[in-house]
Amino acid sequence: MSNGNKMVSTLVQVHHSGTWNIEIYGKPAKASPIFHEIPKCLDTSSCHTLFNLIETSTHCIGNNGYDKLCRSKSPNNLTMFFNKHNEIEAYEQDLVTYRTVRHMKCEILITQNSSSRCSVCSIYRSYLSTQNSINNKNVLTDATNQKYTRNDLLSRQVLEGKTRKLQKENEQLKRKVQNLQDRVRHVIEEKGETLDEDLSTSFSSVMNDKNNEVMSCFPADSAQRIFWQQQKQAVEVKSKTQRRWHPMMIKWCIALHAKSSSAYRFLRSTNMLILPGESTLRDYTKFSTTTDGVNYDIIRRIKEEMKEEPEFKRNVSLLFDEVK
Numbered sequence: 464m465s466n467g468n469k470m471v472s473t474l475v476q477v478h479h480s481g482t483w484n485i486e487i488y489g490k491p492a493k494a495s496p497i498f499h500e501i502p503k504c505l506d507t508s509s510c511h512t513l514f515n516l517i518e519t520s521t522h523c524i525g526n527n528g529y530d531k532l533c534r535s536k537s538p539n540n541l542t543m544f545f546n547k548h549n550e551i552e553a554y555e556q557d558l559v560t561y562r563t564v565r566h567m568k569c570e571i572l573i574t575q576n577s578s579s580r581c582s583v584c585s586i587y588r589s590y591l592s593t594q595n596s597i598n599n600k601n602v603l604t605d606a607t608n609q610k611y612t613r614n615d616l617l618s619r620q621v622l623e624g625k626t627r628k629l630q631k632e633n634e635q636l637k638r639k640v641q642n643l644q645d646r647v648r649h650v651i652e653e654k655g656e657t658l659d660e661d662l663s664t665s666f667s668s669v670m671n672d673k674n675n676e677v678m679s680c681f682p683a684d685s686a687q688r689i690f691w692q693q694q695k696q697a698v699e700v701k702s703k704t705q706r707r708w709h710p711m712m713i714k715w716c717i718a719l720h721a722k723s724s725s726a727y728r729f730l731r732s733t734n735m736l737i738l739p740g741e742s743t744l745r746d747y748t749k750f751s752t753t754t755d756g757v758n759y760d761i762i763r764r765i766k767e768e769m770k771e772e773p774e775f776k777r778n779v780s781l782l783f784d785e786v787k
């Protein structure tokens with residue numbers, strides 16, 4: 464039977480001369496402290512004691528559960544752990560049903576009733592745990608460094624790290640949202656006012672009551688007057704689709720949207736003002752598709768607008784320039 468055969472868990476050899484040897488999973492175990500009393504050359508009594516000891520002992524399980532750490536050191540083969548003098552300190556062992564990291568000085572056999580691993584492997588376990596957490600942190604750092612790398616180009620390990628990080632962030636955000644919701648609920652309970660039907664109708668009636676006053680304040684066709692009228696009309700129509708916008712309102716909204724689309728969206732979302740939707744603005748701004756060369760839609764539009772302008776404004780030079 465091959466000594467390296469990992470299927471043989473315990474191999475005991477007793478020679479004619481009385482010398483003996485024992486291997487556990489292909490590793491010599493004669494030096495194990497439990498055999499200290501057994502002489503180099505066996506007689507009937509010590510042979511009996513030897514087998515009795517083997518029968519009543521158990522294998523040190525080594526340090527299992529460090530597969531990830533081992534694969535980070537050696538992705539395809541069993542790995543070795545070196546000390547600071549570059550000597551092998553521990554090695555990974557494949558025991559068919561599981562893989563374990565065994566210290567070079569592992570006692571291999573231990574008495575039953577004691578813990579599942581020998582004292583040497585037990586001490587080494589804390590070193591492995593430290594290495595494991597350093598390794599996990601590195602994977603997380605790698606994932607952070609490779610934030611903008613496409614997922615299909617990342618290694619499995621980095622992807623796992625990235626997933627863990629995202630899960631963590633997700634949990635934190637959920638907690639944050641929950642906290643904010645609680646705070647808002649609290650503020651509403653403390654300072655909130657219940658709006659009833661009467662109060663709601665009184666808002667629109669204030670607008671109607673003050674309509675004449677506002678109209679008299681601002682001259683006809685003034686921006687303020689158009690704005691007031693547009694807001695009033697927008698409130699009165701039942702459906703959004705029935706809203707009709709004055710060209711000046713549209714121009715003003717396009718200009719505002721061009722300055723800052725997010726500010727425009729914010730203004731709309733607050734309902735402080737009723738403003739046309741972005742798709743309505745798009746209908747006006749995207750009246751023509753942009754292509755290279757002369758855009759005849761624009762020329763036609765300029766011609767149309769210029770018709771109404773006085774003579775001196777219509778005497779212009781058209782300048783073609785490079786536009787990005």
Ligand SMILES: [Zn+2]
Binds near residue numbers: 571
């Ligand atoms: Zn051990």
